[in-house]
Amino acid sequence: MPKRNCQGQGWWHGKFRGCGYRLTAGREVILDILSKSQGHLSAEDIYMKVHPKYPNIGLTTIYRTLDVLSNLGMVYKLDFGDGRARYEFAEGPKGAHHHHHLVCTDCNRVVDYADFINEEIELLRQTEKGLGAKYNFKITDHVIQFYGLCGKCSTKK
Amino acid sequence: MPKRNCQGQGWWHGKFRGCGYRLTAGREVILDILSKSQGHLSAEDIYMKVHPKYPNIGLTTIYRTLDVLSNLGMVYKLDFGDGRARYEFAEGPKGAHHHHHLVCTDCNRVVDYADFINEEIELLRQTEKGLGAKYNFKITDHVIQFYGLCGKCSTKK
DNA sequence: CTCCTTAATGAAAATGATTTCCATTTCTAA
DNA sequence: TTAGAAATGGAAATCATTTTCATTAAGGAG
Structure with a gap:
């Protein structure tokens, strides 16, 4: 379980590699969904959108990927107090938005x-x-x- | 399960009765603990403090009572994002603090x-x-x- | 003061989001 | 290619909070 802290370096492409993470198919799909969706999606929302096309990507992977993306600053994790986290694609470097x-x-x-x-x-x-x-x-x-x-x-x- | 909305009327004593709630021993104990404790207590913190003296008050009752107190505006429910709610005694009428x-x-x-x-x-x-x-x-x-x-x-x- | 309706209670089971486990698969650097 | 590290998915585990349900107690009516 890597615990790298790798925020605020380059941007987007190469960020994964540069931080020692692998840019896998699953991660690309999730990132793609997030970047195209407006608003705040829960892990399950994302799972629902991903599942029809990629039924072999499990909810566990969604959670793990969101955690990685959040660490990398590519996604914001939001808490609206209803007991389920929401995620929002970060349009630019952390802190800009x-x-x-x-x-x-x-x-x-x-x-x-x-x-x-x-x-x-x-x-x-x-x-x-x-x-x-x-x-x-x-x-x-x-x-x-x-x-x-x-x-x-x-x-x- | 009563769902009364009874905020912003009198204060403290008689508030329970006035809103149709019963002022039971358990509720008084919990309110007492909260009013004497500084800081932000979780439901379990309160349970721990209550249990030695009143071992027959269960965690369920703590939760239910906190919910009532929160409805009455006598207690603030706080969320620090660590997955467990904290409660703080409200020193005065809601909004004043x-x-x-x-x-x-x-x-x-x-x-x-x-x-x-x-x-x-x-x-x-x-x-x-x-x-x-x-x-x-x-x-x-x-x-x-x-x-x-x-x-x-x-x-x- | 006693009775009666209804709210309050406790223990155990259920819930539901998130994590952990673990055996298997996939990268990737040498 | 091949070993070692990462990533994966499914199932099981976690853990705060809620619900269920049978029992008890509050407090107004009489």
């Missing part, structure tokens, strides 16, 4: 928002710096999420 | 921070308002968490 979400606690719909992002990022940068110094933390990531009821769910009650 | 955290991804230590809180809260207020209007969401909660390595964990590597 901010993923802030608005989650409906009733239907689990997720909105990726980009509004207010600039102010947020600026505040985050400062806070991260300040907190890191004060509490001696090496901060690597953050989560900002708003929870509530979406239009449909709040009217249907 | 902001709980922002700094989490070590290695040892799971959690720092509650209050620095930068004012700027954060102000930005949150604006963002919440703006997002709620734009995406027609009734926003009720938010999560802000920073992840990284604490001093100990980043040096021991």
Whole structure:
């Protein structure tokens, strides 16, 4: 079980090899699905999309591959608090993309928002710096999420 | 299984009765433990503290009680991404207290921070308002968490 | 104070996402 | 080609949380 830490080097092609991972058929398929899908897919969502074409790729491999991709920074692993992780293809090098979400606690719909992002990022940068110094933390990531009821769910009650 | 929504009324005593819940011995014990403990306890942590004195209170009851308390707004349910929920006694009415955290991804230590809180809260207020209007969401909660390595964990590597 | 309805309880079983095990297959570098 | 390391899939294991179900207890009515 390799535990390499190989983030922030080159990009995409050759990244696997460069980090000592093998770019297998299964991994390419999963990466392909992810790069073509919009939104946030669970491991099982991915399995469902992969299975019809490649029935010999098991759910275990999906999980393992997602773990590798996440380590490589090619995929973000997201937690919306409903007990199942979601994965999102990373369009560029880690850190370039901010993923802030608005989650409906009733239907689990997720909105990726980009509004207010600039102010947020600026505040985050400062806070991260300040907190890191004060509490001696090496901060690597953050989560900002708003929870509530979406239009449909709040009217249907 | 009652599903009452009874937040934001009176406070503490009489809250149970007022919402149609019974104030049982088990619930009082759990509430007592929570109010006296500093920090974030998991269901099992609470079970461990309760069990010596009240060995007849089962883990199931802990879970059920935490659910009720959380519904009543007397306890916050927190998710630090390690697959087990933590609970924190709510010192006052819901919304009065902001709980922002700094989490070590290695040892799971959690720092509650209050620095930068004012700027954060102000930005949150604006963002919440703006997002709620734009995406027609009734926003009720938010999560802000920073992840990284604490001093100990980043040096021991 | 006692009765009665209904909520609350505990133990054990079920759930469901994720991991681990292990025997087999596939790469890859020499 | 060939040995050694990685990757794989299926089944079994994990582990926090929930559900089931038969039993107990709370608390309002009388």
